[in-house]
Amino acid sequence: MIHFKRLATAVALGALAAGGALAQEISAPNLSYRTGPFAATGIPVMNGQIDYFTMLNERDGGIGGVKVNFYECETGYNTEKGVECYEKTKSDAIVTQPWSTGITLQVLPKSNVDEIPILAPGYGFSAMADGSVFKWAFNLPSSYWDAASMILKGLGGDDMSGLEGKKIAFLHLDHPFGKEPLPYLEKKAEDVGFELVPIPVGLKEMQNQSAQWLQIRRERPDYVVMWGWGAMNVGALTEAVKTRYPMDQFVGVWWSGHSDDLQVVGEDGKGYRSISFNAPVENAPVMDDIKEFVVDTGKTQSDEEQRSEVFYQRGLVMSAALAEAIAAAQTHFETDVIDASQLRWGLENIEMTEERIAELGMTGMVPPFSTSCSDHTGHSGGWLLEWDGEKFVKASDHLMADAEDIEPLEKQKAQEYAEANAPWPTQDCEM
Template sequence: MTTLIRNVQRAVLAASAAAALMAPAATALAQTNEQFVALPSYRVGPYGANGQSWYGGFVDYLNYVNLKDGGVNGVKLSWEECETEYNNAKGVECYERLKAKNATTKGTAYHSMSTGISYALVDKTAADKVPLVMMGYGRTDAVDGSVFPYAFPLVTTYQMQVSAIVKYLATKNGGSLAGKKIVYLYHDSAYGKEPIVALQAEARLGKFNLVEIPVAHPGNEQGAQWLKIRQENPDYVIFWGWGVMNQTALKAAQKVGFPRDKMIGSWWAGSEEDTVPAGEAAKGYMSATWNVAGRGVPLIADIDKVVYGPGKGNMQDKNKVGSVLYNRGVSAAVVTVEAVRVAQEKFGKGKPMSGDQMRWAFENLNLTNARLQQLGATGLLPEIKTSCENHEGSGKVKIQQWDGTKWVVVSDWIEGNKNLIHPLFKATAAQYAKEKGITPGCMKS
């Protein structure tokens, strides 16, 4: 037995030595003429099913650009994933590991798909001069690029999203929610807490009664919360769930007899991963979204052909291609690659772009409907036009409803109340700048 243990130890040491010898070669490879994209992803844990679809779509699009176009102006895209398990500390560890993989790009742009990880990285990415991209999540006050030059809460922030949801509910009630009661049922984390200040402001303005009810991570225990909801008997439930919390809530709502068509979730509580497992309990439930589901989008159909045709797809379950979260991952990759293209137009075609050059690109995006149509991506996301003063670029959502088998869009684009929301995050951005000793100002090109 002792001899066996020694042999195993020698084998482990030999493997470690071999890995150490190979590490410089791997790093050198990443420093060739490639645009290396870091992916601090999660595909395991309580939110793993959501991460599998989102990152699967993201990786498939990068692969698609390489296969179809040979990269961006001849620069191939490369990437590496690091499993965070949706854990803040592991997210930081992955960031530190991945940024060293390529001295030029430093990872191009970081999509952590976690508000908590984003909060942990916002200072680090600024110090390292590489973009932190928070598409539909993260710090709302990072919209102010004069304070957060390297952070980009693109498309729509949580505060603008919840404002748009309130606007939608008001249209269902003759334009006013005065006297109504709304429960805000939320994931007790940075993600769930981020919209509260905006929702409280909407309640004061709209004169409706707001009841806030948190749910502890991961959210598979909600008996007490739904008992309180039954006692409160609200007109609507605005739901900020994630992962297993979502299907649990839908089943609990059915159990206590709360109508699902009076329940409207955030875009992270509006995917097939949430509704299919809930079965009949999900029918009629609504959520916000910025992207459509389905393979009817020309780009999604072409990815299916170009990437999955030769068997190079990232998704183990190909049936998820075209799902809400898969298409959302594709949309995030589209924005990232378009930013690489914009950077190359200014700093040199056919060259890998640095983190600082990518920051400029994300701050000067002008992704029009005409360009989205060229990409075959119409409907995947709204138009995005950014500036130093506006790192969000849109502020619009649509509302979708689950008909029992699929998501159906039931509204046009809805924009949150900018006059109400923007002063809120500008105030917190100013406070952040004061605490950190930052002098707000737009960076030069």
């Protein structure tokens, strides 16, 4: 395995030769949510994220000889608290991770002023993929529109023709997160010829969805697609079992594929699927390093079961992408302690090839992807994961989103956003 310190040897040796101190650190705050109604979802991901940087700090002395201070500011998934955390942490931050589509939308206009990149891996406003409009925002490796596209392909075939004449209930959190895929889903419903039935779930209804599932029983949809998070997932799964809805016709976004949620229904949840841009690989080499440098030294908040699951390993993948961007920026700018602007360049130049993923010890955990000035998502694609009664397993080949439909929609919605928030600075990605 190639370690980060070896990747940035030239940078580190140059600083040493010049008598530079390598004791400085890189500040990378995470606007976490370990409390509140979504804590069950947030905790394993946050554990995976912080454990990856702890491993780098312990194993390699950080990245390029500089330790990363990956610390958390608790938001409870509350938008107001999230904005407070952003303001509190931005003074020395090279990045902000809002961890909520609502918080992301509030922070997005600030990014142009504060010039701090927003990293929203697998969430946020899908049009942030358009780097020419959203210079400071990144939602790699896959967006919510990507997720919706992959789900439809998984259900209806690559051309989605199998969905013609079908009815799809869209059970979603009544929140910016839950509404995000609607522009794409509405377009595809019209293009393909299926009926889309949006069924919102309010924050106060997450644990008692009897009204929503009564509507589902009346509508008799061919499929239920869920955009749920935290307590909403358990509520929906419990109602699906109670009403005997066929689990093989029930599919969720990647935040609706948490092992703990499915364990509540156990064998009754068998056949349920979720789309995911990562897959759990228990024997991946990176897991050995996590055990040696983080677990065995008592520096983790996770347990053995959690570390084998999708969400914890998703946190590892997310932090690996950020670490790759930091390393790329260090090398490009020939400096060990990078600033926010330099990280922005690094985030535009991530190259997660199959070879690099293998070097990171993550083969099979994430598909290859790359970013650029114009593409701030990378559109990695993903897999459908299926609950086998005890755990999630891969249930599809690698799926790719429908770029022909998504790219024009990204540009359209990005331009609409820029016009609505004028004057909005853009960058020329053709240079």
